[in-house]
Amino acid sequence: MRHTQLRSFHAVAITESVTAAASQLNVSQPTLTTQIRQLEEEYSVELFVRSGGRMRLTDAGRHLQQITRRIFADEADARHFLTESRELRTGHLRMSAVGPFHATEMLVAFHARYPGIEISVSVGNSNVVLRNLLEFQADVAVLAYVENDERLWMTQYSEDAIIVFGRRDHPLFAPDRIGISISELHGQPMVAREHGSNTRRASEEAMSAAGVAPKIVMEIGSREAVREAVASGVGFGFVSSAEYINDDRIRSLPIVDAEIFNHAHIACLKDRVQSRMISAFLEVTRGLRRTPRAGS
Numbered sequence: 610m611r612h613t614q615l616r617s618f619h620a621v622a623i624t625e626s627v628t629a630a631a632s633q634l635n636v637s638q639p640t641l642t643t644q645i646r647q648l649e650e651e652y653s654v655e656l657f658v659r660s661g662g663r664m665r666l667t668d669a670g671r672h673l674q675q676i677t678r679r680i681f682a683d684e685a686d687a688r689h690f691l692t693e694s695r696e697l698r699t700g701h702l703r704m705s706a707v708g709p710f711h712a713t714e715m716l717v718a719f720h721a722r723y724p725g726i727e728i729s730v731s732v733g734n735s736n737v738v739l740r741n742l743l744e745f746q747a748d749v750a751v752l753a754y755v756e757n758d759e760r761l762w763m764t765q766y767s768e769d770a771i772i773v774f775g776r777r778d779h780p781l782f783a784p785d786r787i788g789i790s791i792s793e794l795h796g797q798p799m800v801a802r803e804h805g806s807n808t809r810r811a812s813e814e815a816m817s818a819a820g821v822a823p824k825i826v827m828e829i830g831s832r833e834a835v836r837e838a839v840a841s842g843v844g845f846g847f848v849s850s851a852e853y854i855n856d857d858r859i860r861s862l863p864i865v866d867a868e869i870f871n872h873a874h875i876a877c878l879k880d881r882v883q884s885r886m887i888s889a890f891l892e893v894t895r896g897l898r899r900t901p902r903a904g905s
Contacts, residue, residue, distance in 0.1 A: 610648065610651065610652075611644075613644060614644045614645070614647060614648040615648075615677055615680065616634065616681075617630065617634065617636075617641045617644040617645055617648075618644075618645055618648060618656060618670075618673065618674075618677060619674065619677040619678075619680075619681055620633050620634050620641075621641070621645060621657065621664050622657075622664075622666055622670060622673075622674045622677070625663050625664050625665065626662075626663065626664060627641055627642055627664060645657070654669050655667050655669065655670075656669055656670035656673060657670055693725075694885070694886075695885060697723045697725070697726060697885065697886060697889055698723075698725040699725050699726070700725075700726050700727070700886055701726065701727040701728075701729070702716075702719070702726050702727070702728050702729075702748055702749070702886055702890060703729050703730075703731075703746065703747045703748045703749075704716065704728070704729070704730045704731075704747060704748065704749050704750065704751065705730070705731045705732075705733065705737070705738040705741035705742060705746070705747035705749075705750045705751075705752075706730060706731075706732055706738060706750065706751040706752070707732070707733070707734060707735055707738055707751065707752050707753055707806075707807065707873075708732065708751075708832065708849075708852055709730075709732060710849075710851050710852045711751050711766060711767060711851065711873045712730055712732075712751045714897060715751065715766075715875075715890075715893070715894050715897060716728050716730065718893050718894070718896070718897055719889075719890055719893045719894075722889075722893055723889065726886070731746075731747065734802075734803060734805040734806050734807075734830070735752045735753055735755070735805055735806070735807050736805040737805070738750050738751070738752045739752060739755060739876075742761070742876060742877070742878065743760065743878075748877065748881070748884070748886065748887055748890075749875060749876070749877045749887060749890055749891075750875070750876045750877070751766070751873055751874070751875055751876075752807075752873075752874055752876060753807030753808075753811075753871050753872055753873060753874065755874065755876065759879075760878060760879060761876050761877070761878065761879060762876065762877055762878070762879045762882045763874050763875065763876045764874065764875050764891075765872055765873070765874050766873040766874060766875050766894065766897075767851065767872070767873040768870050768871075768872050768873075769849045769850045769851040769852075769870065769871045769872075769873070770849075770850045770863065770868075770869065770870055770871075771808060771811055771812055771847050771848070771849055771850070771864075771869040771870060771871055772847070772848060772849075772850050772853060772861045772862065772863055772864065773789055773794065773845055773846070773847055773861070773862055773864055774836075774839060774845065774846055774847075774848060774853065774859050774860060774861040774862070775839060775844075775845040775846070775859065775860065776839060776840060776841075776842045776858060776859055776860075777857075777858060777859060777860050778842075779842075779845070781793055781794075781797070781845065781862075782845075782859075782860040782862060784860075786862060787862070788862055788863050788864070788865035789862045789863075789864055789865065790864070790865055790866050791815060791816060791819045791821055791864050791866055791867040792819060792820075792821060792866075794816065794821050794823050794845065795820075795821045795822060795823065796822070796823065796824055797823050797824065797844065797845055798823070798824050798826045798843065798844030798845070799823040799824060799825050799826065799844045799845055799846065800825075800826065800827045800828075800829060800835050800838040800839050800843050800844045800845070800846045801825045801827070801828045801829070801835075801846070801847075802828070802829065802830070802832070802835060802846075802847075803828055803829065803830035804828075806830075807871060807872075808832075808847050808848065808849060808871060809847070811869050811870065811871065812847040812869055815864075815867045815868075815869045818867075819866075819867060823844075823845075824844075826843060826844050827843055827844065832848060832852060835848070836848070836854065836856065836859065839859055840856060840858040840859050847869075848861070849871040851871070851873075875891065875894055877891075
């Protein structure tokens with residue numbers, strides 16, 4: 610049994626005419642008649658009774674028509690779905706990101722362009738985000754630091770300075786200060802992000818290069834929790850300038866003698882970069898590329 614045989618049967622069953630069905634399918638009448646005869650002979654069943662120029666269904670034909678109605682309705686649904694997907698009027702984009710700031714502005718722009726696409730976001734550190742991408746749990750990723758990986762396609766989205774912040778009554782963050790030297794952090798109590806955070810990796814590299822060793826008193830896997838700990842006076846912390854949230858309890862300062870940056874990258878699997886939805890997302894984000902942002 611071939612799909613073309615079922616298609617021919619279904620068209621004749623609806624029109625009750627070989628002539629009308631042949632015209633509808635854009636095939637010759639002999640071709641259509643042959644396909645139906647082959648179907649009847651292959652299964653030793655009579656599907657039509659030829660009467661007065663009309664093709665009337667037998668009981669077996671009526672039962673088969675109930676099945677072919679479902680088949681071709683599903684086929685029409687599949688065709689509609691694929692057309693909608695091609696035009697990005699439906700679908701689901703899954704993003705994994707190291708933080709909400711850049712991810713949100715990207716997805717707001719993408720949603721404005723393609724409002725029919727469902728969007729979901731999971732947030733974690735760089736290690737978690739990369740794992741989600743490689744295990745096909747995310748279509749695209751926004752992350753800070755990735756070593757060369759031949760499986761990935763990547764592009765830099767932004768470069769943001771990493772700044773230091775502390776409670777307002779801390780001597781290093783007095784109102785008259787406009788910057789802080791990295792050496793001043795030596796021996797100071799520090800609230801650190803968890804291992805796997807790019808903010809921690811970049812700040813530790815800079816401090817190590819300067820011979821600076823702060824006293825890590827707390828390690829927290831959330832930038833919001835780090836902010837609360839710093840605001841409570843536990844110690845100073847580092848944060849990307851793009852993700853710093855103003856708070857009357859704390860104050861941020863740029864580091865005057867060291868350049869520490871967070872680089873946001875957009876990544877996807879190389880094998881999927883030509884995917885219609887992923888390529889559309891990349892096209893949208895190309896218009897959002899951010900210039901370096903200094904601390905304040």
